[in-house]
Amino acid sequence: MSLKLNRTEFGNAANKGNVLAREEAMQLFNDWIKNERLQLHMKQVAHLMKCWAKEKELLDEADQWRWEMAGLLHDADWDQWPELHCRKIIEELEVRNIDAEIIRAIASHGPNHFGVEPVTNMDKMLYAFDELSGLIHAYSLMRPEGYAGMELKGVKKRLKEKSFAANVNRDEINDAMQRAGVQLEDMIMFIIERQGEVV
Numbered sequence: 555m556s557l558k559l560n561r562t563e564f565g566n567a568a569n570k571g572n573v574l575a576r577e578e579a580m581q582l583f584n585d586w587i588k589n590e591r592l593q594l595h596m597k598q599v600a601h602l603m604k605c606w607a608k609e610k611e612l613l614d615e616a617d618q619w620r621w622e623m624a625g626l627l628h629d630a631d632w633d634q635w636p637e638l639h640c641r642k643i644i645e646e647l648e649v650r651n652i653d654a655e656i657i658r659a660i661a662s663h664g665p666n667h668f669g670v671e672p673v674t675n676m677d678k679m680l681y682a683f684d685e686l687s688g689l690i691h692a693y694s695l696m697r698p699e700g701y702a703g704m705e706l707k708g709v710k711k712r713l714k715e716k717s718f719a720a721n722v723n724r725d726e727i728n729d730a731m732q733r734a735g736v737q738l739e740d741m742i743m744f745i746i747e748r749q750g751e752v753v
């Protein structure tokens with residue numbers, strides 16, 4: 555099954571700055587995704603994107619929401635239409651005249667799957683957070699204290715252990731770090747320090 559999108563242009567430049575209101579985004583989120591584990595994953599990635607936009611990119615609140623929205627909806631179609639991932643959510647956001655940068659970020663969150671290269675910082679960070687966030691969450695679930703006291707070396711050990719969270723592609727994580735120009739260790743710490751806040 556190929557998820558290749560076979561396109562490189564997304565959205566319409568005229569829609570710059572158009573976003574869903576938080577209530578509208580949550581409506582779509584709750585309508586489309588019934589799987590609570592997937593909901594949590596998307597909320598975690600959304601939170602990381604927002605924190606990065608605020609703390610590292612120093613963006614204002616409107617732009618922070620654009621980053622957060624890309625994270626919140628990046629897997630919106632995965633629960634009910636896995637064979638249409640991420641074509642369906644892209645088309646939905648295009649119909650709703652949403653900012654092209656948000657649509658593009660979603661379209662490039664898995665370059666090996668969708669055939670779309672991450673270009674902007676938003677694209678690259680969504681790709682960088684996606685799998686690594688999942689692995690760290692899986693690690694938190696096997697620790698009695700969850701995220702509390704979690705250390706860099708513990709996460710690195712799990713990363714090396716191929717059987718742990720085996721669905722998390724280690725090559726993709728390394729590829730994503732390189733493309734984003736960030737250090738794996740820094741990203742792990744960024745996630746450890748923030749992801750536990752999401753419930």
Ligand SMILES: [Fe+2]
Pocket residue numbers: 628629632639663664
């Ligand atoms: Fe995905």
Ligand SMILES: [Fe+2]
Pocket residue numbers: 595599628629684
């Ligand atoms: Fe994801």
